[in-house]
Amino acid sequence: MKIDIISPGTYTYGSLVLGGVLRERGHTVTVTTNLHSQGEATLMSLFSTMQLLDERIRDFVSAHENVYIGGPVGLCPEMVLGELDAKAVVTGEGEEIVADLVEKGPAGLPGVAYRENGMIMKNPSLSIQSLDHVLPIIPDDLKRQNVRGANVYIETHRGCLGSCTFCQVPRFFGRSIRSRSIENIVAEVREMKRQGVSRVAISGGTGSLFGYRNEINKEAFVQMLKSLSEILGKRNLSVPDMRVDMLDEAVLQAVRDYTIGWVFFGLESGSDAMLRAMRKAVTVKDNLRAVQLARSMGVKVGGSFIVGYPGETREDFEKTMRFAEEAMLDDVFVSIAEPIPKTPLAAQMIELSPEDLALNQEHRGEFRALKLSEAEARCFELMLHAQSCKPIPRAISNDQYDAYLNEARCQGRDIKRVIQLLQKYKEYVPA
Ligand code: SF4
The missing domain is CATH 3.30.750.200 (Transcription Regulator spoIIAA)
Known part of the structure; x- marks a missing residue:
């Protein structure tokens, strides 16, 4: 099947990962930041409520069939389906269901919401246990993207121990920490570098929670930064976000020695x-x-x-x-x-x-x-x-x-x- 993934304006990491999952399943996948699709199915990655009010996005979804919406907006599917004429909404983590969704439709699939006979049906979400995944799609122009100085933000772990009232991270990913393996992250960054992506930032609430198991796993965090720095060079790696109570000298030393x-x-x-x-x-x-x-x-x-x-x-x-x-x-x-x-x-x-x-x-x-x-x-x-x-x-x-x-x-x-x-x-x- 020919599938287009649209991440309006900016390539989100999730859109690249889902592209890799669908490609692995044998589909022909294009990931783009433009509102353009000729595929048999279109996935759209939306991270902000404001995007639901964007007339260009609304018009695009109305004009196309088989549009599926994913990303953080999926936490409130009634609002997404009320505003956009989409076929279904992925309400949580999409990697394990996205291929079935485009191949068979939403009925009966976990972690999706859709309309049926005028009613919104919601199936409970899945929490993915292993975050290691196949290589993402790396679009040709990703190397020219600039998001706060980085070509791309990658994910090393999901979840946050915090409960900040204004933040969606613990609501979307949960409050326990799941981390990728260093090998999986390294393979991805190596491939990005091979394809010209030179500046990488690590995203996700608090960088130092990588590898967390009941306490901060400094060794894992330091090793991960060191490994990525060896590939990219310290001037091209950043780990911006950190909770003030989730760091110490060793964590900061690694930030100083292996990142910008x-x-x-x-x-x-x-x-x-x-x-x-x-x-x-x-x-x-x-x-x-x-x-x-x-x-x-x-x-x-x-x-x-x-x-x-x-x-x-x-x-x-x-x-x-x-x-x-x-x-x-x-x-x-x-x-x-x-x-x-x-x-x-x-x-x-x-x-x-x-x-x-x-x-x-x-x-x-x-x-x-x-x-x-x-x-x-x-x-x-x-x-x-x-x-x-x-x-x-x-x-x-x-x-x-x-x-x-x-x-x-x-x-x-x-x-x-x-x-x-x-x-x-x-x-x-x-x-
Ligand atoms: S620490 Fe950061 S990621 Fe975690 S809940 Fe608070 S704002 Fe969100």
């Missing part, structure tokens, strides 16, 4: 009250200690923050601003709290009155002339502030100012649209 030497911490807030509300299970002190430890080991630190979280007061936000000053991060990402279906945050946000969300409150402070919501203003202000708190502070250019302002406005606009969509499927959004 950066970590990104989900710091989220400088207020302990907010960290508790987000169920981060760490304190502001833990965050600061991790930043300082990484720096003392010669590792550069990026951090991400969430603003406009339900209940965040101006005082909480001021604490975050002060934390940014003290931490002096090398890079900062700021996000307005986004409700992702099946997370506790989404369940909370759709129950709140609109006026209780900072996204709907008019900002009356320093930036009132810009006509921002309070959430957008905090996002903008923290981005500006963090820039001036870097170890080597830089003056903000006009272009940068405009880019930050635009980013804050875009986030605000998109998240408002997401909330409206979630309201439409209110009964299906909670876990």
